[in-house]
Amino acid sequence: EVVMTQSPATLSVSPGERATLSCRASQSVSSNLAWYQQKPGQAPRLLIYDASTRAPGIAARFSGSGSGTDFTLTISSLQSEDFAVYYCQQYNNWPPWTFGQGTKVEIK
């Protein structure tokens, strides 16, 4: 099973600042990595797939990078609606599909 580890657990950021979230896989997942955003009481929403491709309708301020075992989600200028929990997911070695434990982005 591929273990996904996200850091930090919580990220405190001021509106307008840049946020950088990390995700590390216990073994190579190539570029088969997705990022999801989840707000309280809502279902997850796909942001990024194939490590760096934005899903339809996702704002350009969200960008993903990395391959192999180390990945990054960057939010270039945080808006109020971006405060949420973000999860990475690998879909290279399955089953099982595995998620990171999440990074909460909170208002500083």
Place this chain on the structure above:
Amino acid sequence: EVQLVESGGGVVQPGGSLRLSCATSGFTFDAYAMHWVRQAPGKGLEWVSVIGGDGAYTSYLDSVKGRFTISRDNSTNSLYLQMNSLRTEDTAVYYCARDWNGYNDYWGQGILVTVSS
């Protein structure tokens, strides 16, 4: 518009059973694998099960193998999860999600399953 709507959740005693349903619309259902993903209260996302578009392929999280059964009815565009021998640790919001090239591009709103005596 793609829609996924879960139903069938509720409160059940340990050892009991529950059947979740996911009604879908807005896409060619039998062309897609479908997943169940759960989220325990205050916790992260955990993949539970997957079924291929024609129903021939299924897979399960180790902790639910032998207790949960995923199925689908392509004539009614519906996905199911039969959950037997439920444990308190199965308490979670259960989401159905569509598979696209391995990741989940659409999710239902989720349904709460509470296992408690």
